[in-house]
Amino acid sequence: MTQAPAQDRGTRSRDAILDSAGELMSRRGYAATSISMISTACGLPVSSIYWHFGSKDGIYVAVLERARTALLAALPPAEVPGGCVEERLDTFLGEVEEAFRRHPRGVKLLLGLGMVQQDASAAAVAEVRRYRDALVAWARDSVSSVFALEGRCPEVADELARFTLRTASGTAVARWFEPDAALETGPLRVALLALAAHHGVPVRDAPGGGVRSPGLTPGE
Amino acid sequence: MTQAPAQDRGTRSRDAILDSAGELMSRRGYAATSISMISTACGLPVSSIYWHFGSKDGIYVAVLERARTALLAALPPAEVPGGCVEERLDTFLGEVEEAFRRHPRGVKLLLGLGMVQQDASAAAVAEVRRYRDALVAWARDSVSSVFALEGRCPEVADELARFTLRTASGTAVARWFEPDAALETGPLRVALLALAAHHGVPVRDAPGGGVRSPGLTPGE
DNA sequence: GTCTATAACCAGATAGAC
DNA sequence: GTCTATCTGGTTATAGAC
Numbered sequence: 001m002t003q004a005p006a007q008d009r010g011t012r013s014r015d016a017i018l019d020s021a022g023e024l025m026s027r028r029g030y031a032a033t034s035i036s037m038i039s040t041a042c043g044l045p046v047s048s049i050y051w052h053f054g055s056k057d058g059i060y061v062a063v064l065e066r067a068r069t070a071l072l073a074a075l076p077p078a079e080v081p082g083g084c085v086e087e088r089l090d091t092f093l094g095e096v097e098e099a100f101r102r103h104p105r106g107v108k109l110l111l112g113l114g115m116v117q118q119d120a121s122a123a124a125v126a127e128v129r130r131y132r133d134a135l136v137a138w139a140r141d142s143v144s145s146v147f148a149l150e151g152r153c154p155e156v157a158d159e160l161a162r163f164t165l166r167t168a169s170g171t172a173v174a175r176w177f178e179p180d181a182a183l184e185t186g187p188l189r190v191a192l193l194a195l196a197a198h199h200g201v202p203v204r205d206a207p208g209g210g211v212r213s214p215g216l217t218p219g220e
Numbered sequence: 221m222t223q224a225p226a227q228d229r230g231t232r233s234r235d236a237i238l239d240s241a242g243e244l245m246s247r248r249g250y251a252a253t254s255i256s257m258i259s260t261a262c263g264l265p266v267s268s269i270y271w272h273f274g275s276k277d278g279i280y281v282a283v284l285e286r287a288r289t290a291l292l293a294a295l296p297p298a299e300v301p302g303g304c305v306e307e308r309l310d311t312f313l314g315e316v317e318e319a320f321r322r323h324p325r326g327v328k329l330l331l332g333l334g335m336v337q338q339d340a341s342a343a344a345v346a347e348v349r350r351y352r353d354a355l356v357a358w359a360r361d362s363v364s365s366v367f368a369l370e371g372r373c374p375e376v377a378d379e380l381a382r383f384t385l386r387t388a389s390g391t392a393v394a395r396w397f398e399p400d401a402a403l404e405t406g407p408l409r410v411a412l413l414a415l416a417a418h419h420g421v422p423v424r425d426a427p428g429g430g431v432r433s434p435g436l437t438p439g440e
Numbered sequence: 441g442t443c444t445a446t447a448a449c450c451a452g453a454t455a456g457a458c
Numbered sequence: 459g460t461c462t463a464t465c466t467g468g469t470t471a472t473a474g475a476c
Contacts, residue, residue: 034469174386194413267459
């Protein structure tokens with residue numbers, strides 16, 4: 001009981017710093033957040049922050065990395081369960097909406113800090129990109145599962161995923177004008193179904209039926 | 221010839237400052253742009269900048285205001301011409317895409333500086349809002365015209381306009397990851413048509429036909 | 441690992457000659 | 459309206475005791 005806390009003190013401080021930094025940076029942006037602000041917010045002196053992260057840029061990279069792993073850990077598997085397309089779509093949209101609602105900081109970090117690319121370090125740029133790529137991959141796989149594409153039409157899956165993510169980003173942007181703006185899954189649902197149908201993807205699983213279109217196997 | 225330039229020098233300097241400031245702020249964000257950067261970029265001393273705008277915040281407001289008026293002047297009238305819904309929709313989407321392509325700075329200013337609301341002045345916040353409100357109003361009126369709503373279903377027009385703008389914002393965000401990302405009007409077109417149809421808006425003008433107004437279910 | 445103290449610098453903003 | 463020179467305060471970052 002005497003050494004466990006001692007051993008933990010470092011990591012607990014580290015986390016506290018990341019908490020404050022993440023909160024501030026997601027709200028005010030990278031450039032507008034100063035080390036002394038973070039120091040005041042977390043109660044640790046500036047030098048401790050530098051001891052842990054080395055530089056302001058280092059904090060930024062660490063904040064992003066933690067946000068990314070947290071978000072990815074919270075995302076459900078890309079294999080969306082459900083008996084038919086519409087059921088899986090609803091599940092998927094519900095998941096997106098929830099992730100969006102529960103991790104607003106992560107999204108805003110990605111948005112706000114993405115702007116910084118101009119003069120950010122290579123490490124920071126790489127971390128931002130990794131974050132985004134992970135999201136894109138998850139969305140693509142999920143959409144693929146929802147529409148039972150099974151990797152058959154990568155372009156379609158890509159388009160649907162991109163469309164979903166753009167709507168989500170757009171909503172995140174809208175949110176800082178009207179903070180109560182929610183991800184409107186209703187319109188998005190209609191749009192995704194229409195887009196899929198437009199590309200010839202069967203959106204209604206024929207109960208006993210095979211799937212039309214050149215050789216492909218039943219989805220479900 | 222001796223006094224005309226003299227008279228203009230002030231406004232020309234003012235414009236030069238706004239050019240540099242707008243460019244820098246849209247690329248790097250408000251907080252990351254310093255007065256001395258602007259001074260270096262436009263070749264005028266800091267004090268001239270302060271003489272013209274009084275404060276950094278003043279520059280920001282002026283930049284935004286100019287971007288807004290420029291964008292609004294470039295936007296075509298909200299009365300979209302065209303014989304049928306799809307024709308008008310294509311016109312509308314083309315206009316959005318072009319405005320988007322030709323005024324990337326304006327959009328990015330709106331996006332990047334929108335984040336600053338946390339600690340921006342009241343004047344700045346008001347200007348950001350005015351900018352956005354103007355865009356929303358234009359989109360709503362245009363959509364209304366495209367689908368011949370004539371003010372009949374404000375909620376539907378609102379939803380379609382919001383959806384369009386969110387897609388556009390999302391694309392602007394995507395753009396700073398892949399600078400060549402274009403506004404994909406194809407998917408957006410499909411989505412808007414589906415959304416309109418989903419709300420019972422006739423998307424195919426009956427040649428001789430009047431418009432069925434209240435409970436309507438044309439579909440196709 | 442945490443603290444106090446401080447170096448070196450750059451930010452926003454102003455004074456006043458011209 | 460434009461310039462040089464400058465003030466004040468906050469910024470990133472480090473030194474060194476504990």
